[in-house]
Amino acid sequence: MSVDVSRLTGSAELVGGLCLFLLLVYRQVKTGTRDAWRDAAESQTARADALEAQVKTLVDEVRALRNENEALRGEVRELRAENRELRDHIDRLIGGDA
Template identity: 70%
Template sequence: MELPSLMGGAEIVGGVILFLSLVYRQVKTGARDAWREEAEAQTAKADRLSADMQTLVTEVRALRDENAGLRKEVAELRKENRELREHIDRLIGGNA
């Protein structure tokens, strides 16, 4: 082989290697950026879910408090109802 043809082949191989290294770097950078964007999106989603969870916990606590109050009110109404029945039974001469 002659030196000029050997140098021409080396230039082609060198160009291909340079091209492939640039493509590899671009793919690597793109993948890193994609992973970074995905991580940021997941972090934002986790933050939203955490806020939603806190809202739900607050609402459940309020509902439990309201439920306790309603249970107490129902118990009082049942007692009053029982007393009224007994009074009506006494008024109409029932066995009370």
């Protein structure tokens, strides 16, 4: 019976060591996976923040361009009106029907 107990003890030590090893490997994989997901999430958050800043900059630029465009349209209207007046004046000077 003492031989069976020592063999049983040896087997228990081997199985226990194997279980401990598997537990450590499992925890390492779990921790590595968690860290990888956390790194990926942080990377995506940083990328989203950068894109948000770029979008804000683009919106501000488009708004400024629209304002500038509106001002230029006003200037064009004024220049066209002035051009009509000048043509009418020239026509009157050269004896046109205006």
